[in-house]
Amino acid sequence: MAPKVLVSDKLSETAVQIFRDRGIEVDFRPELGKDKDALAEAIGEYDGLAIRSATKVTPSLLEKATRLKVVGRAGIGTDNVDKEAASKKGVIVMNTPFGNMITTAEHAIAMMFAVARQIPEASASTHAGKWEKSKFMGVELTAKTLGVIGAGNIGGIVCDRAKGLKMKVIAFDPFLSEEKADKMGVEKVELDDLLKRSDFITLHVPLTDGTRNILSKENLLKTKKGVRIINCARGGLVDEEALAELLKSGHVAGAAFDVFAVEPATENVLFNLPNVVCTPHLGASTTEAQENVALQVAEQMSNYLLDGAVENALNLPSMTAEEAKVMGPWVKLAGNLGSFIGQLTDEPIKAINILYDGIVADMNLPALNCSVVAGIMKKSNPDVNMVSAPVVAKERGIQISTTNQDKSGAFEGYVKVTVVTDKRERSIAGTVFSDGKPRFIQIKGINIDAEVGEHMLYTTNEDVPGIIGTLGGVLGKHGVNIANFTLGRAKAGGEAIAILYLDGSLDQNVQAELAATGLFKQIKPLEFDAV
Numbered sequence: 001m002a003p004k005v006l007v008s009d010k011l012s013e014t015a016v017q018i019f020r021d022r023g024i025e026v027d028f029r030p031e032l033g034k035d036k037d038a039l040a041e042a043i044g045e046y047d048g049l050a051i052r053s054a055t056k057v058t059p060s061l062l063e064k065a066t067r068l069k070v071v072g073r074a075g076i077g078t079d080n081v082d083k084e085a086a087s088k089k090g091v092i093v094m095n096t097p098f099g100n101m102i103t104t105a106e107h108a109i110a111m112m113f114a115v116a117r118q119i120p121e122a123s124a125s126t127h128a129g130k131w132e133k134s135k136f137m138g139v140e141l142t143a144k145t146l147g148v149i150g151a152g153n154i155g156g157i158v159c160d161r162a163k164g165l166k167m168k169v170i171a172f173d174p175f176l177s178e179e180k181a182d183k184m185g186v187e188k189v190e191l192d193d194l195l196k197r198s199d200f201i202t203l204h205v206p207l208t209d210g211t212r213n214i215l216s217k218e219n220l221l222k223t224k225k226g227v228r229i230i231n232c233a234r235g236g237l238v239d240e241e242a243l244a245e246l247l248k249s250g251h252v253a254g255a256a257f258d259v260f261a262v263e264p265a266t267e268n269v270l271f272n273l274p275n276v277v278c279t280p281h282l283g284a285s286t287t288e289a290q291e292n293v294a295l296q297v298a299e300q301m302s303n304y305l306l307d308g309a310v311e312n313a314l315n316l317p318s319m320t321a322e323e324a325k326v327m328g329p330w331v332k333l334a335g336n337l338g339s340f341i342g343q344l345t346d347e348p349i350k351a352i353n354i355l356y357d358g359i360v361a362d363m364n365l366p367a368l369n370c371s372v373v374a375g376i377m378k379k380s381n382p383d384v385n386m387v388s389a390p391v392v393a394k395e396r397g398i399q400i401s402t403t404n405q406d407k408s409g410a411f412e413g414y415v416k417v418t419v420v421t422d423k424r425e426r427s428i429a430g431t432v433f434s435d436g437k438p439r440f441i442q443i444k445g446i447n448i449d450a451e452v453g454e455h456m457l458y459t460t461n462e463d464v465p466g467i468i469g470t471l472g473g474v475l476g477k478h479g480v481n482i483a484n485f486t487l488g489r490a491k492a493g494g495e496a497i498a499i500l501y502l503d504g505s506l507d508q509n510v511q512a513e514l515a516a517t518g519l520f521k522q523i524k525p526l527e528f529d530a531v
Contacts, residue, residue, distance in 0.1 A: 092313050092315065148172070201230070330413075
């Protein structure tokens with residue numbers, strides 16, 4: 001059945017057509033974004049939800065979204081999506097951080113010009129029939145120092161444009177390396193240095209616990225007298241009350257804000273202050289940007305629903321379509337390994353240790369980790385998936401660690417998963433053969449070569465004669481056909497294991513008859529997703 005997507009906000013017809021062209025059924029109902037009850041009534045039919053800012057994706061909406069796999073936000077901000085609730089429900093949340101980069105950066109530059117030359121006030125005065133030429137004395141941007149807080153995608157474009165204006169650019173960004181700063185032609189500084197030296201300060205960081213009120217009253221007081229501040233990033237980055245006081249006192253010469261702590265901002269302490277330029281969150285509001293993010297979100301959602309590619313997800317490691325093709329068998333293997341251990345482990349898990357060896361060590365390990373953890377968690381929570389599994393594991397206090405190493409054995413690459421409980425450690429390793437099929441290659445330190453099937457039987461026993469005959473006889477008696485039979489042992493007469501790939505599942509009578517033989521220490525039917 002083809003995936004089905006709901007577009008509940010205004011997206012361009014070209015974007016909607018992308019879904020259709022990719023073979024996805026799509027309903028374009030932009031009126032639902034402002035009608036939460038109607039949206040809740042309809043959402044259960046859809047695998048994907050494409051939105052802008054009007055639609056609110058709340059926990060109560062997600063409860064109704066029984067088929068939903070992905071929410072795509074055409075734009076960068078996802079404040080209208082409860083990402084924690086989405087993760088718990090296993091729903092991927094994507095945004096489009098690159099479609100409006102140039103537009104937002106250009107708006108910041110325009111706001112800088114506007115506040116430097118008092119353009120809005122001068123325009124209003126002139127429209128009013130006044131000719132107050134001497135009142136609006138501005139400053140040049142040339143040779144001034146611009147302090148950029150956040151030199152990522154948008155901040156980097158602002159840096160580049162400012163250099164073209166012959167400004168001296170300094171940047172504070174904990175993630176900016178000296179090498180990258182040199183390449184950008186900017187000076188990397190600490191925040192206090194930026195505050196003291198900047199003639200203009202522009203912000204380009206997300207709103208997090210670490211950046212909230214980054215321009216607090218304390219930090220604003222550290223700025224150079226006559227500084228001008230531009231915020232086209234997120235409301236809440238600047239203490240607006242403190243900024244208003246410093247504007248009134250003259251310490252801050254001007255401010256230009258496109259975003260506010262509370263939006264829609266129908267009233268604000270910054271409104272109607274002299275030389276304060278305010279716009280209604282227009283950073284991404286150009287025809288080019290609106291089209292770009294709409295097209296991008298349609299492509300991203302289509303790629304995920306059809307090919308499993310994960311791009312610009314906020315709650316799952318990204319995986320390109322090319323990566324998905326190469327990694328698909330390894331993602332499947334990772335889930336199988338986790339599922340094997342999860343089905344065998346009855347006591348609470350304290351830690352999950354994952355080892356990647358050889359070619360797989362260079363792949364997208366965060367995505368593989370999610371698959372392993374999802375496989376383990378499925379026994380206790382059948383609805384868990386790669387998105388929700390890490391959340392469930394964290395809630396249970398499970399520690400997850402990863403090790404990667406160069407090729408160390410007979411296989412080009414393999415994955416080994418070890419689970420730690422209060423009682424024991426249990427491990428299994430697997431690889432992917434050239435046919436693309438996952439194989440179990442080691443269980444409990446015993447080497448094997450077992451093809452993974454939908455229905456399997458795992459047994460442990462002392463290495464004594466008669467095991468093969470007993471298993472074959474009992475299963476044959478009950479009409480269970482064996483597709484593949486693999487044996488392994490630690491040493492002659494020591495611990496041995498058998499893993500059987502069956503054509504059907506086992507019932508309790510078969511297990512009881514095997515147990516009655518007294519030959520087996522453990523008899524465990526296993527079920528895996530269809531391969």
